[in-house]
Amino acid sequence: MSYTRTEVIAHAAPASGEPLVRTTIERREVGANDVLISIEYAGICHSDIHTVRGDWGPQPYPVVPGHEIVGIVTEVGSAVTRHEVGQRVGVGCLVNACRECVACLGGDEQFCLNGSVGTYAARDRDGSTTQGGYSTHVVVDEHFVLSVPEGLDPAAAAPLLCAGITTYSPLRHWGAGPGKKVAVVGLGGLGHMGVKIAHALGAEVTVLSQSLKKQEDAERLGADDYHATSDPATFEVLAGRFDIIINTVSASIDANAYLGLLAVGGAMVNVGAPPSAFEVSPMALIYGRKSFSGSMIGGIAETQEMLDFCAEHGIGSEIEVIAADAINEAYERVLASDVRYRFVIDASTIV
Ligand code: NAP
Ligand code: ZN
Ligand code: ZN
Numbered sequence: 298m299s300y301t302r303t304e305v306i307a308h309a310a311p312a313s314g315e316p317l318v319r320t321t322i323e324r325r326e327v328g329a330n331d332v333l334i335s336i337e338y339a340g341i342c343h344s345d346i347h348t349v350r351g352d353w354g355p356q357p358y359p360v361v362p363g364h365e366i367v368g369i370v371t372e373v374g375s376a377v378t379r380h381e382v383g384q385r386v387g388v389g390c391l392v393n394a395c396r397e398c399v400a401c402l403g404g405d406e407q408f409c410l411n412g413s414v415g416t417y418a419a420r421d422r423d424g425s426t427t428q429g430g431y432s433t434h435v436v437v438d439e440h441f442v443l444s445v446p447e448g449l450d451p452a453a454a455a456p457l458l459c460a461g462i463t464t465y466s467p468l469r470h471w472g473a474g475p476g477k478k479v480a481v482v483g484l485g486g487l488g489h490m491g492v493k494i495a496h497a498l499g500a501e502v503t504v505l506s507q508s509l510k511k512q513e514d515a516e517r518l519g520a521d522d523y524h525a526t527s528d529p530a531t532f533e534v535l536a537g538r539f540d541i542i543i544n545t546v547s548a549s550i551d552a553n554a555y556l557g558l559l560a561v562g563g564a565m566v567n568v569g570a571p572p573s574a575f576e577v578s579p580m581a582l583i584y585g586r587k588s589f590s591g592s593m594i595g596g597i598a599e600t601q602e603m604l605d606f607c608a609e610h611g612i613g614s615e616i617e618v619i620a621a622d623a624i625n626e627a628y629e630r631v632l633a634s635d636v637r638y639r640f641v642i643d644a645s646t647i648v
Contacts, residue, residue, distance in 0.1 A: 302326065306647050307432035308621050309359035310349035316625040317349070319647075322361055322428045324436045332380050332442050333372035334388065336644040339430035340365030340456040340614070342486060343547045344390075344570065346628050348418055352572040356418050363430025364390040364416040365458040367451045368644070370442075377439045385451060387443040387604065388435060389458035390594045392416050392427055396440065404596040406441075431624065433647050443601050446608035453613030456486060456639040457604060459594065460614065464491035464543060465603040466595035467566040468498060471541045475499040480535075480542045480558065482526070484511045485631070487545035487568060489615055489638035492518045494603075495543075497610040503539070505531070505555075507634065514637065518615070532557060537585075539563055549573045556581040556589065564588045614639045620646035 302323035309320045327333045345362035347353050366388040370380050380386055393414035394406035401409050414421050417429030429435075445454050464487055473479050479500040481491040488504070495502045496519030503522040504515040512523045524531040535558045542555055542565040552575045556565055567575070567590065577589050595603065607613065615638040619627055627640040 305432055305434045307361040307428060308624055308647065309361045309428075309431070311359050313349070313351035313356065313358070317431070319621070320359060322359075322432065324434055325423070325425065327372050327374050327436055329374040329376040330438050330440070331374045331436050332370050332377060332386065332439050334366070334368040334386060334435050334437065334442070335371045336366055336368040336430055336433055336435060338367045338452045338455040338618075339363040339432075339642045339644060340459065340486070341624070341627055341631065341640040341642065342456075342459045343631055344459070345429075346631060347547070347570065347572070353570075357426045360418045361428040361431050362417050363432065363642070364388070365455045365460070365641075366416070366430035366435060367445055367455045367458070368435070373439070379439045380442055380444070385445040387445045387454065387458045388416060388430065388437050388441065389443065389462060389600055390416055391597070392437050392441050393422055404598050406596050407594045431621065431642060431647070433644060441597060443597070443604055446605055449604070449608050450613050452618055452641050452643070453616050454604070454607075455641050456490065456614035456616065457607055458600070460486045460490040460639060461494070461607060462595040462600045462603050463487055463568050463592070464545070465494050465606070466599055467543060467568065467592040468495050468500075468541070469599075470592065471564050471566060473498045473500040473541055477501070477540045478503070478538055478560070480505055480539045482542060482544045482550065482555065483546040483569065484515055484638070485545060485547070485634065485636055486614070486639045489518055491543050491545060492520050493612050494607075496520070497606070497612060503535070537561075541566065543568060545569050547571055549575060552576065552589065553578050553581040556587055559585060559587045561585045562587070564590055567591045568593075614641075616641045618643050622646070
């Protein structure tokens with residue numbers, strides 16, 4: 298399908314490792330199944346930084362990151378049935394998938410067997426390169442557009458579209474709830490959502506952070522316990538304790554040490570995506586029937602379920618709203634683990 302294109306303003310990384318700059322990009326005209334969204338807020342995910350810095354390999358620069366998008370529908374295509382003009386909506390990490398394969402039909406569009414299309418730096422089915430939410434507007438197929446429930450603050454809801462679903466999905470899949478002990482490793486964007494959601498699901502939550510600096514915050518977010526991973530005693534005191542460990546760390550960790558913290562039959566779920574490999578010893582898994590697994594965001598229906606769950610439980614992200622000219626500074630702070638706990642760009646400053 299070919300579309301006419303319209304220019305909009307955005308902030309893009311011009312090349313690997315270069316600071317982001319203001320630029321213009323083209324969005325396709327609204328097709329029959331499309332929704333035009335006037336963006337209000339876009340969260341900054343560590344994946345944005347991995348991508349633009351080339352951690353995950355070559356990218357189709359210029360790259361406009363941003364897959365935690367909240368905005369208002371300003372136009373709908375002729376065949377759109379799920380959304381209407383004036384509605385507040387969200388877009389996460391996915392903007393397309395085949396919708397016919399076993400994964401898509403099972404609600405796991407993120408694992409589409411014919412290739413899911415990411416919100417930025419991906420090749421869409423019309424051959425164009427997707428550009429993300431650090432921008433004024435975006436055009437997305439209605440199937441990949443979520444409804445943001447009333448009652449959720451729009452800025453604090455933006456990070457739910459990635460950080461929220463990325464922690465909600467594995468917590469649900471591995472059965473976090475009353476009577477389960479959950480550890481969240483790394484208290485950043487994903488980690489703090491993991492704590493809030495696991496707590497709301499009724500699990501007992503422990504935060505494992507590099508230092509004791511974030512202890513008070515963790516307790517306020519709903520953690521029952523907190524330990525510093527820089528203290529070797531942590532790995533003795535907590536040995537065999539957890540049913541589920543969600544690792545959100547953006548760097549490599551000593552996976553075997555954390556596997557030692559699992560109870561019999563426990564699962565360590567990796568959602569952090571550093572470019573380097575993990576070493577896992579078979580011995581760390583077989584004694585105790587433990588598993589080491591991974592999870593990537595969540596499907597569209599599950600993302601809607603997560604948004605509704607968060608609205609019901611009054612859960613939003615802890616955010617620092619910034620203007621678009623502060624994106625590069627925010628990146629440095631995320632890299633220094635100095636984020637409390639998600640930067641969100643106010644898209645009205647993209648001018
Ligand atoms: P973030 O806000 O930077 O949080 C990461 C946290 O990890 C930091 O706050 C820090 O927590 C800890 N950390 C950082 N460097 C560390 C190190 N060298 N050693 C130990 N701990 C360290 O990042 P995020 O946005 O939550 O993303 C986290 C990771 O998940 C990234 O790799 C991202 O690409 C990935 N991700 C994956 C998915 C998915 O679908 N699987 C989705 C989104 C993001 P403390 O200060 O508490 O130690
Ligand atoms: Zn993300
Ligand atoms: Zn598919």
